[in-house]
Amino acid sequence: MAVEALGSTPRTKVAPWNDPVIRGWVFQVVVVGLVGLLAWYLVSNTVENLARQKIASGFHYLDREAGFEIGDTMISYSPASTYARAIFVGLLNTLKVSVLGIVMATILGTLLGVGRLSHNWLLAKICEWYVEAFRNVPLLLWLFLFYKLISEAFPGPRQAISVLSSFYLSNRGLYFPVPLADPIHIWMGLGLLIGIAGAVVLHRWARKRQDATGQPFPSISAGFGLALGVPFLIWLAGGAPHHMSWPELKGFNFEGGTVIQPEFTALLLGLVLYTSAFVAEIVRSGILALHKGQSEAAAALGLSRGQVMRLVLLPQALRVIVPPMTSQYLNITKNSSLAIAIGYPDLVASLNVTINQTGQAIENVLLIMAAYLSVSLSISAFMNWYNKRIALRER
Amino acid sequence: MTDALPVGERRQLAPPIDETGPFGWARKRLFSSWANGITTVVLLVAIGWILSWFIDWAVLTANFTASTGSECRGGGACWALIREKYRLIFFGTFPYEQQWRPLFAVVAMLAMLIFSADRRMWNWRLLVIWGVGSFITFLLMFGQLHIPLSLFLFVALVVGGIGLAMRKAIAAPGEMNAYRVLAAIGAIGLVLRLVGVLPAWSLPIAPFSYVETSLWGGIPVTLILATYGLVFAFPYGILLALGRRSQLPLIKGLCVGFIELIRGVPLISLLIMASVMLPLFLPSGVTFDKFLRAQVAVILFAGAYIAEIIRGGLQSLPKGQFEAADAMGLNYVQKTTLIVLPQALRVVIPPLINTFIGFFKDTSLVLIIGIFDFLNTANQALVDPNWAGFPGEVYLFAAFVYFCFCYSMSRYSKYLEVELNKGTRR
Numbered sequence: 001m002a003v004e005a006l007g008s009t010p011r012t013k014v015a016p017w018n019d020p021v022i023r024g025w026v027f028q029v030v031v032v033g034l035v036g037l038l039a040w041y042l043v044s045n046t047v048e049n050l051a052r053q054k055i056a057s058g059f060h061y062l063d064r065e066a067g068f069e070i071g072d073t074m075i076s077y078s079p080a081s082t083y084a085r086a087i088f089v090g091l092l093n094t095l096k097v098s099v100l101g102i103v104m105a106t107i108l109g110t111l112l113g114v115g116r117l118s119h120n121w122l123l124a125k126i127c128e129w130y131v132e133a134f135r136n137v138p139l140l141l142w143l144f145l146f147y148k149l150i151s152e153a154f155p156g157p158r159q160a161i162s163v164l165s166s167f168y169l170s171n172r173g174l175y176f177p178v179p180l181a182d183p184i185h186i187w188m189g190l191g192l193l194i195g196i197a198g199a200v201v202l203h204r205w206a207r208k209r210q211d212a213t214g215q216p217f218p219s220i221s222a223g224f225g226l227a228l229g230v231p232f233l234i235w236l237a238g239g240a241p242h243h244m245s246w247p248e249l250k251g252f253n254f255e256g257g258t259v260i261q262p263e264f265t266a267l268l269l270g271l272v273l274y275t276s277a278f279v280a281e282i283v284r285s286g287i288l289a290l291h292k293g294q295s296e297a298a299a300a301l302g303l304s305r306g307q308v309m310r311l312v313l314l315p316q317a318l319r320v321i322v323p324p325m326t327s328q329y330l331n332i333t334k335n336s337s338l339a340i341a342i343g344y345p346d347l348v349a350s351l352n353v354t355i356n357q358t359g360q361a362i363e364n365v366l367l368i369m370a371a372y373l374s375v376s377l378s379i380s381a382f383m384n385w386y387n388k389r390i391a392l393r394e395r
Numbered sequence: 396m397t398d399a400l401p402v403g404e405r406r407q408l409a410p411p412i413d414e415t416g417p418f419g420w421a422r423k424r425l426f427s428s429w430a431n432g433i434t435t436v437v438l439l440v441a442i443g444w445i446l447s448w449f450i451d452w453a454v455l456t457a458n459f460t461a462s463t464g465s466e467c468r469g470g471g472a473c474w475a476l477i478r479e480k481y482r483l484i485f486f487g488t489f490p491y492e493q494q495w496r497p498l499f500a501v502v503a504m505l506a507m508l509i510f511s512a513d514r515r516m517w518n519w520r521l522l523v524i525w526g527v528g529s530f531i532t533f534l535l536m537f538g539q540l541h542i543p544l545s546l547f548l549f550v551a552l553v554v555g556g557i558g559l560a561m562r563k564a565i566a567a568p569g570e571m572n573a574y575r576v577l578a579a580i581g582a583i584g585l586v587l588r589l590v591g592v593l594p595a596w597s598l599p600i601a602p603f604s605y606v607e608t609s610l611w612g613g614i615p616v617t618l619i620l621a622t623y624g625l626v627f628a629f630p631y632g633i634l635l636a637l638g639r640r641s642q643l644p645l646i647k648g649l650c651v652g653f654i655e656l657i658r659g660v661p662l663i664s665l666l667i668m669a670s671v672m673l674p675l676f677l678p679s680g681v682t683f684d685k686f687l688r689a690q691v692a693v694i695l696f697a698g699a700y701i702a703e704i705i706r707g708g709l710q711s712l713p714k715g716q717f718e719a720a721d722a723m724g725l726n727y728v729q730k731t732t733l734i735v736l737p738q739a740l741r742v743v744i745p746p747l748i749n750t751f752i753g754f755f756k757d758t759s760l761v762l763i764i765g766i767f768d769f770l771n772t773a774n775q776a777l778v779d780p781n782w783a784g785f786p787g788e789v790y791l792f793a794a795f796v797y798f799c800f801c802y803s804m805s806r807y808s809k810y811l812e813v814e815l816n817k818g819t820r821r
């Protein structure tokens with residue numbers, strides 16, 4: 001490289017084995033050749049082994065009947081469904097627990113991170129010990145602990161803890177009543193979307209007005225009211241259908257209503273409590289990275305401590321926080337694969353059963369990797385876009 | 396009033412009682428405002444309530460002496476279970492009367508780690524500590540070691556090669572000749588061994604009975620997987636990081652692809668791959684120990700993460716360092732080993748320890764492919780039907796052990812961060 005940097009001076013003639021460009025290419029070809037050789041060796045072994053053990057290859061098995069039960073499904077599924085559908089059910093469960101985990105861990109982690117910086121010594125210490133306790137113990141251990149506590153410490157369905165004869169807490173999970181399916185629900189969903197859109201528009205208008213006139217408008221609470229109020233009005237207009245499906249004890253378990261299963265609860269609880277400890281550290285260091293003058297200037301302007309945090313510190317700290325936060329979000333998604341250890345049917349669990357039933361390890365491991373890679377890349381892409389949006393705009 | 400007095404006649408007043416001492420501290424940090432005071436009181440009540448319940452459960456009504464699970468029932472915590480099962484939890488299914496061996500192996504590994512934490516050891520002594528420590532650890536765990544001739548030759552080649560590359564221009568001519576001889580013996584010997592001129596001789600050291608890896612369990616397994624995962628992943632992480640920063644497009648592409656692939660998938664998928672796919676990759680008849688397969692998966696996984704940390708260290712170096720090295724006429728190996736890496740690695744030691752904490756915790760995932768690490772042996776303690784129904788006690792105990800390891804390492808990392816930055820802070 002040094003030779004090229006001399007650019008303008010006439011290049012002295014060097015022997016080809018001393019020319020860095022030629023050397024570089026030779027080196028690359030050798031390395032790529034070695035990697036290719038290794039890959040060829042592995043592939044040829046694999047092909048030979050597959051032929052010898054008479055294992056089928058290709059993705060034809062995806063259309064065959066899966067034949068195994070899945071405990072928690074977001075879409076209709078039965079053992080008669082195909083492997084492809086079983087895997088899709090698993091993927092949806094992974095996404096469900098990841099999205100809920102990300103949202104809840106962000107909220108809890110931010111509260112803890114801000115709490116660690118509290119002027120109240122006791123609160124700061126409690127938050128600090130929470131963080132230390134959760135991040136110094138493996139997530140898997142927390143998952144086992146929560147799962148065993150839920151499934152062993154809670155009573156069986158017959159002795160379930162009942163609240164108002166409608167919520168039943170037992171070792172089978174939390175059963176609670178849900179409204180019976182009604183056509184109005186679709187319209188309510190649509191109303192929710194309209195309400196959210198209206199809230200966004202309202203927030204933009206409020207910000208513009210505050211920029212122009214300095215008058216604040218409670219756009220956050222008004223927005224929530226709008227987003228929840230529109231579906232509620234639609235529900236009233238539709239005659240307020242209130243038929244519910246109630247959980248009832250039949251035989252050894254409950255029927256009717258809906259259930260949050262212990263596996264799901266343990267997994268979500270573990271993921272949220274564990275990751276929030278890391279999020280708290282990120283939020284705290286993001287705030288500490290700000291110049292002390294920021295909080296002092298805000299205090300001098302007469303803002304309360306809550307306002308200083310909400311209007312001055314957090315928005316600026318966000319710039320420092322977003323990149324490490326992205327990797328925590330990716331960690332939640334990847335860590336949700338620990339579901340397999342406590343029996344929650346996520347993507348890896350579905351594919352693991354499929355491996356055991358079909359023997360086609362390679363295809364399934366490839367599917368696991370492809371699925372996680374695409375989820376990870378989408379999260380990174382979204383967070384990079386968000387990071388660019390909030391980044392400091394300089395000249 | 397005091398302001399009115401001339402300077403000489405002012406009396407030195409003690410500060411008001413409510414601004415210093417424990418009183419002042421409590422006023423400032425606990426009761427500075429109404430909201431603050433209410434928070435403090437609410438938290439105190441909550442802590443008191445939880446602590447009194449916990450102490451009652453864990454100490455006052457706990458059972459330390461029961462001989463079966465049924466004696467424990469009805470009271471508080473059943474610590475008698477831990478008393479009964481601690482050997483299983485710490486050492487797994489290692490032959491019972493031989494369990495002093497894993498105990499001393501753990502002591503050897505901890506001694507190795509603690510010695511390595513001392514900055515005065517960060518030179519050739521580190522190699523000696525790790526060589527001797529690893530030898531003792533694996534001799535105790537396996538009971539018998541057969542060290543093949545090719546390993547001796549390989550070590551000679553590596554030591555000679557590193558010496559030649561790194562001590563060039565610093566060492567006396569005699570030292571360089573020693574490296575040349577070592578490297579030559581290693582290289583020629585390995586070639587002769589490969590073509591079959593040298594026999595498959597190995598040095599047998601067999602003081603104890605042989606214990607295969609499937610019987611290993613507990614703390615030694617967790618420590619070995621994490622420690623050697625990091626040790627082997629470290630050089631290869633350095634190579635990946637250098638490759639990712641390289642200006643050669645093919646090398647860079649390979650390294651970026653590999654790092655992002657590994658970092659994008661969960662460790663479980665690599666472990667599943669190691670347990671079901673690795674046997675397919677190898678020629679028929681060649682089998683791989685399950686423990687070793689898990690270790691390989693951990694190393695592959697760790698390498699990608701370490702590479703990214705080291706890349707951070709490489710990026711923190713000012714460009715002048717690279718240019719100055721070029722101007723001095725150093726070649727790539729010299730530039731990297733003498734100028735770049737010593738500075739870059741110094742920066743990344745604290746984050747590397749944090750990664751090690753992460754791996755120490757993540758090794759618990761190997762239980763999914765059936766290896767008895769510390770968490771898995773804790774699970775085994777719950778299987779006994781005589782002692783069923785006390786998961787809380789066992790998991791809290793295991794959590795406490797993990798906490799002690801990880802917390803002390805994170806304190807050490809914090810201390811190092813301050814210690815290593817002393818030169819740059821004012």
